[in-house]
């Protein structure tokens with residue numbers, strides 16, 4: 001099943017969904033060609049699968065992705081967090097203020113699992129298809145970062161994250 005991740009605050013396009021069966025990130029699922037709208041600068045998405053009885057993670061059904069216009073989709077490792085996705089995550093979750101924030105005009109789409117469930121119960125945390133007779137559930141955190149000039153925002157954020 002494809003679950004919507006983030007909608008553009010400028011034009012209302014759905015930027016991406018997560019296919020929770022594979023799992024994989026599907027860009028612009030409503031558009032032919034799968035090309036997101038021109039405002040998208042970053043997508044940072046995590047689908048975290050777990051066994052609801054033991055709360056053990058289910059790595060094969062879990063995925064973390066970072067998308068940028070230049071690099072496309074990168075699957076992120078579960079271990080150490082890459083500095084770019086960490087910084088983007090902090091911007092998206094409103095954890096930064098003042099000079100730590102990018103100066104370029106930008107808007108945030110998407111939400112963490114908790115906000116998704118508050119908005120629409122079952123959209124943030126949900127059961128997946130069973131695996132080998134075991135129940136599997138997952139939660140979905142995913143944000144998009146948007147700008148009228150996404151290339152400039154991407155360049156500024158790379159600089160602020162220290163990845164040039």
Ligand SMILES: [Zn+2]
Pocket residue numbers: 008009010011012013037038039040
């Ligand atoms: Zn847009």
